[in-house]
Amino acid sequence: KQEVTQIPAALSVPEGENLVLNCSFTDSAIYNLQWFRQDPGKGLTSLLLIQSSQREQTSGRLNASLDKSSGRSTLYIAASQPGDSATYLCAALQTGNQFYFGTGTSLTVIP
Amino acid sequence: GAGVSQSPSNKVTEKGKDVELRCDPISGHTALYWYRQRLGQGLEFLIYFQGNSAPDKSGLPSDRFSAERTGESVSTLTIQRTQQEDSAVYLCASSSARLAGPPQFFGPGTRLTVL
Numbered sequence: 001k002q003e004v005t006q007i008p009a010a011l012s013v014p015e016g017e018n019l020v021l022n023c024s025f026t027d028s029a030i031y032n033l034q035w036f037r038q039d040p041g042k043g044l045t046s047l048l049l050i051q052s053s054q055r056e057q058t059s060g061r062l063n064a065s066l067d068k069s070s071g072r073s074t075l076y077i078a079a080s081q082p083g084d085s086a087t088y089l090c091a092a093l094q095t096g097n098q099f100y101f102g103t104g105t106s107l108t109v110i111p
Numbered sequence: 112g113a114g115v116s117q118s119p120s121n122k123v124t125e126k127g128k129d130v131e132l133r134c135d136p137i138s139g140h141t142a143l144y145w146y147r148q149r150l151g152q153g154l155e156f157l158i159y160f161q162g163n164s165a166p167d168k169s170g171l172p173s174d175r176f177s178a179e180r181t182g183e184s185v186s187t188l189t190i191q192r193t194q195q196e197d198s199a200v201y202l203c204a205s206s207s208a209r210l211a212g213p214p215q216f217f218g219p220g221t222r223l224t225v226l
Binding site for chain 1: 144148154155156202204216217
């Protein structure tokens with residue numbers, strides 16, 4: 001069974017810093033990998049999706065990479081802002097349409 | 112509406128009662144998913160609907176859980192004889208393509224508390 005792990009569980013950084021969130025998965029037979037953010041009291045927001053054939057995706061200050069062979073994905077956030085504070089989740093989609101989610105990284109950006 | 116909506120936003124029920132949760136996906140989205148997130152745990156897949164195909168029920172934790180969807184519209188998740196361990200936030204998501212490749216769009220969730 002696929003296991004998805006996110007490190008660190010919590011991260012606190014001063015505003016303006018660049019940071020990296022890590023996601024690892026045990027089964028490389030994935031269809032895609034998706035990064036979400038979760039704000040308290042709100043639903044999940046999809047940030048970036050990387051297909052299994054891709055190496056990275058970029059959106060604004062966010063860059064996500066995927067290395068299937070090593071079972072890793074990273075989410076890079078440049079020039080962090082207080083509004084980036086949220087829980088970040090990665091999810092691996094297996095063939096068969098089942099998502100496996102990590103437990104998330106809680107990010108706090110200090111003004 | 113512009114996004115996925117769910118109702119109710121909060122539900123408190125007594126152990127043993129049945130509950131029904133509703134999800135309205137984004138119009139035109141053929142795929143619909145139900146997840147739950149228990150306190151301190153990651154998201155857990157429950158069930159997946161794709162168009163008129165038979166749903167993927169592999170994530171349902173017990174036979175007390177069932178879900179229905181009519182065509183490509185509203186879905187309801189029913190939990191019978193609720194137990195305290197059913198307390199969680201139940202999230203619904205929809206996506207536009209057959210193979211679930213595009214991103215999923217999530218609703219705000221229903222917080223279920225079983226006393």
